[in-house]
Amino acid sequence: MPSETIKHGLADATMATGHAHARREPRFELTFEVELCGFGPDSQGFKTRTSTLDVSEWGCRFEVPFRMEPNSVFTLQCLTDDKGSPADCAPVMFQVVRATPSGRGWGIAAWKIASEKVWPVDLPIAAPEDPDERTVGMRRDGAE
């Protein structure tokens, strides 16, 4: 398993406090080829392929050559596993949390909005640091 990149306490004005709890879930630098389908600025549709930079049970990060609107909803379908073998995964809906310019395009951080399994591997679940896990539970149920 690649090294974990757990990032604690990142201040981000665009994320609510409740989301910050959920952001503590472990991220893994796993590269999956994914297909994205959604709408960008001015309701321009896109369907594109890229690779994840890191993933977690509920989120992921990747780069695309165009801007994706923060808060917009899109589908992500994982096409291959981390070894490059084809994966049989259904499209899952995500919401763009953050879009930041990167060297070759835009870095996108996204959260899924339903509990379906996204990745072709089972990610280890870390014990929560905060004994009060309710906020994470609420986020996973869809509450803000």
Place this chain on the structure above:
Amino acid sequence: MAQNSRVLAPSIPTGGGAAPDSRSFGQRLNRGRTEAVASVGTVEIAGLPQALHTRTFGGLDVLFVPLLESCRAIMAFVDRMCAAGETKQQALSMARLRLASEMLQDPSFTLATRDIEEDNVYVVDLEHGTLTARARLYAVVRHRTSLFKIRIEGSIAKGPYTVQDTGTGSTVIQVDESQMRQAGYFTTFLPGECLRAHIEKEATSPLAKSEMGLGEVRIMVPVAGTAVPFILRQKETSGGWDIIDGRGNQWLGMLPQVALNHLTQLVEGLARIARRT
């Protein structure tokens, strides 16, 4: 970034200039905001795991028509995608994403869990082309407030829209979109209609429960889709018959002689049948 990353935007027909109404959801919504009272509401898009929630712009006066317009634009988008060779399911899936994304660009909307009991709940079913709204209306008369829970349902493509009182299960009124666009329709006119329907129902219910007297004929007459009760009551002295509007027990007049002859024959015929059985 992956080497094979590519944008396939040209393969997906977009709203762009070809759409009959290219305004964004936010632009549509702004029109109704000037006199709006903050109102909570959720919009459930069938097929989307979460609902869209607003704490301020959920009222029928603010949201119903803009949402209807956005849904209509999205349905046109589905038609264009299907015409371009996309499957209906794929087109619907894209349409849900687009509608949700457009609404989420308005800062007053956020994703929230479904099935929240709110004052205003809108359900968009793009597959069946319907828009349903469940809401509460308040009719205020002389410092007294009546609360009505209603359900508005109709086709996204075109009206009319049926307004049902969910408390009684009765249809209050069928409305056209042009009526709903009138200022104050949902805050003044529609609550008034609910109140009127309620009063009518109360006025007719004692009639249904009251005992019938001798020499009395009751008849329900369909008028514009509503059953209106009438009573024909024989006078004890003259033998003539009164016509009474059963909705308010209001005397309307005397039965004319021609109709009286038919009624007398009818009553005598029924009496003969009753004597034989």
